[in-house]
Amino acid sequence: MVTASTHPPVCVLGLGLIGGSLLRAVVRQGRRAFGYNRSEAGVAAARDDGFDADTDLAAVLARAADSDALIVIAVPVTTLDDLLPVIAATAPDCLLTDVVSVKGPVADAVARLHPTARYIGGHPMAGTSQSGWAATDPDLFNDAMWMVTTEDDTDPDDWRAVAELALDCGAQVVPAANDAHDRAVAAISHLPHLTANATAAVGAGESALALRLAAGSFRDGTRVAGTAPALQQAMLEANQIALLNTLSETIDRLVAARDALRDTGSVAVIVDDGHRARLAYEQVASAPAPAIADVDPGAPGWAQELRRQAHLGHTWQR
Amino acid sequence: MVTASTHPPVCVLGLGLIGGSLLRAVVRQGRRAFGYNRSEAGVAAARDDGFDADTDLAAVLARAADSDALIVIAVPVTTLDDLLPVIAATAPDCLLTDVVSVKGPVADAVARLHPTARYIGGHPMAGTSQSGWAATDPDLFNDAMWMVTTEDDTDPDDWRAVAELALDCGAQVVPAANDAHDRAVAAISHLPHLTANATAAVGAGESALALRLAAGSFRDGTRVAGTAPALQQAMLEANQIALLNTLSETIDRLVAARDALRDTGSVAVIVDDGHRARLAYEQVASAPAPAIADVDPGAPGWAQELRRQAHLGHTWQR
Numbered sequence: 303m304v305t306a307s308t309h310p311p312v313c314v315l316g317l318g319l320i321g322g323s324l325l326r327a328v329v330r331q332g333r334r335a336f337g338y339n340r341s342e343a344g345v346a347a348a349r350d351d352g353f354d355a356d357t358d359l360a361a362v363l364a365r366a367a368d369s370d371a372l373i374v375i376a377v378p379v380t381t382l383d384d385l386l387p388v389i390a391a392t393a394p395d396c397l398l399t400d401v402v403s404v405k406g407p408v409a410d411a412v413a414r415l416h417p418t419a420r421y422i423g424g425h426p427m428a429g430t431s432q433s434g435w436a437a438t439d440p441d442l443f444n445d446a447m448w449m450v451t452t453e454d455d456t457d458p459d460d461w462r463a464v465a466e467l468a469l470d471c472g473a474q475v476v477p478a479a480n481d482a483h484d485r486a487v488a489a490i491s492h493l494p495h496l497t498a499n500a501t502a503a504v505g506a507g508e509s510a511l512a513l514r515l516a517a518g519s520f521r522d523g524t525r526v527a528g529t530a531p532a533l534q535q536a537m538l539e540a541n542q543i544a545l546l547n548t549l550s551e552t553i554d555r556l557v558a559a560r561d562a563l564r565d566t567g568s569v570a571v572i573v574d575d576g577h578r579a580r581l582a583y584e585q586v587a588s589a590p591a592p593a594i595a596d597v598d599p600g601a602p603g604w605a606q607e608l609r610r611q612a613h614l615g616h617t618w619q620r
Numbered sequence: 621m622v623t624a625s626t627h628p629p630v631c632v633l634g635l636g637l638i639g640g641s642l643l644r645a646v647v648r649q650g651r652r653a654f655g656y657n658r659s660e661a662g663v664a665a666a667r668d669d670g671f672d673a674d675t676d677l678a679a680v681l682a683r684a685a686d687s688d689a690l691i692v693i694a695v696p697v698t699t700l701d702d703l704l705p706v707i708a709a710t711a712p713d714c715l716l717t718d719v720v721s722v723k724g725p726v727a728d729a730v731a732r733l734h735p736t737a738r739y740i741g742g743h744p745m746a747g748t749s750q751s752g753w754a755a756t757d758p759d760l761f762n763d764a765m766w767m768v769t770t771e772d773d774t775d776p777d778d779w780r781a782v783a784e785l786a787l788d789c790g791a792q793v794v795p796a797a798n799d800a801h802d803r804a805v806a807a808i809s810h811l812p813h814l815t816a817n818a819t820a821a822v823g824a825g826e827s828a829l830a831l832r833l834a835a836g837s838f839r840d841g842t843r844v845a846g847t848a849p850a851l852q853q854a855m856l857e858a859n860q861i862a863l864l865n866t867l868s869e870t871i872d873r874l875v876a877a878r879d880a881l882r883d884t885g886s887v888a889v890i891v892d893d894g895h896r897a898r899l900a901y902e903q904v905a906s907a908p909a910p911a912i913a914d915v916d917p918g919a920p921g922w923a924q925e926l927r928r929q930a931h932l933g934h935t936w937q938r
Binding site: 428500511519525559578613 | 745746747764765767794796800801804805807808809812813814815817818820822823824826827828829832833834835837840841842843844845846847848849852853856857860863866867868869871873874878881885886887888890891892893894895896898899900902904905909930931933
């Protein structure tokens, strides 16, 4: 049994909402942890709250190398090309994970810029429309789902270490292959951003009267349009192909609904399909996830079996 | 100054979420009130909670006529054709209002089936995805916006009486013409139902893994797809023309976003437009609405002036 004191330290690169909350969560759990942030303001805010943070990337990575830390990349996907060569040069042997949403492009960047990396991707399904250190919260990941890359060639010890990090943050682990993950988040995270943005724009374009009358359906349906545009763009554009597919399906459904409403006066199909889907989601979300059982990472076929159980909705739990 | 004891009694027809909550709210305010509901179960539930309710429509309307009650129609728009002739026959002189979302079709039905009615339309912007008496809540309308029909030929005394009802429920009154209201709610209420349903269907169609990974953006963005399909259909289909317009604009925006994402890899336009719109909404929603000032219903041009101030985002308040 690994205990907090024998866990490797955690080095968090990027102290925004996700990275900063992660730093808070693992420190509360008793793990040693330190962080890097590009902006002086972010570092000052973290230090004011008692955390170990620095703007000197090379120095932070040298510490990570010295202490064999688990490095967590928590910067926007658009800045990976600058960051990865520094990691490869300064802390090449450290286990590396990330919390950067879309997994395919991160894995590609790591393969290109740090090909010898011990890299296991990750993606905590948590967030708010706020950003920056001021929005960080050690409870952000409580009971959240945290995808951890689980491919046939994944190293089982490294997988365990990254899964342990997610569990230390209070999350449950969802093992998945990168491409399956990216298709899934296109459907349940990136598409909802596009529909929220379109709905907000149409609503606000109508009149001041419309915004005054706006109530729960508009408030909740457009909430994620409040996320900083640069963050939305980076996340959505990194998942171009999968998002194009789900967006096209959405357009097809809305066009069919428009034609039916125009020609027959009915919205029965879209409402029935949507309602049934929402009930299916509520059923999944309302009950505790069953725990993945009888899998020992490293045993023959372990990765495949983890993915199989995850596809049934089970999670890796503490 | 009209006080609770001099207000006319309130007769609520339909004790679902909106009608039942209205009954609870006005009774708490000290007004006499009684209700009709078609189902025995709804009436029994209301009576168990100490309210005056009955399944005998003719008897309830006879009481309304005897006590010169303000009648509130709170049934689905699809049942108006059965209800209005009974009102016209049994309580023809009572002031009549409704809480039935889309205003054009209700006004048309009243003109057709109860042409001598003293009718002033209304629409409280409140609701949840729940329905039925069990979901009723006297606080449902607190600080909600409550549209009251304000046309050039609206009777000012009747207008005041319906506005008073909204204020008694804790709401603020938004004076508007029926067609402007119907366009506005197509944009900020009915369209969000369609996008929520489409988003839910696409998300749930991907895989069980996707629903397991679904977090805040999917949860909030699909919430109203949980509303009972019959209620959604009745509300959306009654606003066919205005909804077709906003739906077409939404499709155009999503198609443009798809083309841009495919051809240039960018979602900048839809994200920037949506984010700006969401900020505009948050600004409207976060500050108290200014009170409509210096309008005396009945004075020359009063209805026009109420609408003018409402279009600036001001409301009629107690």
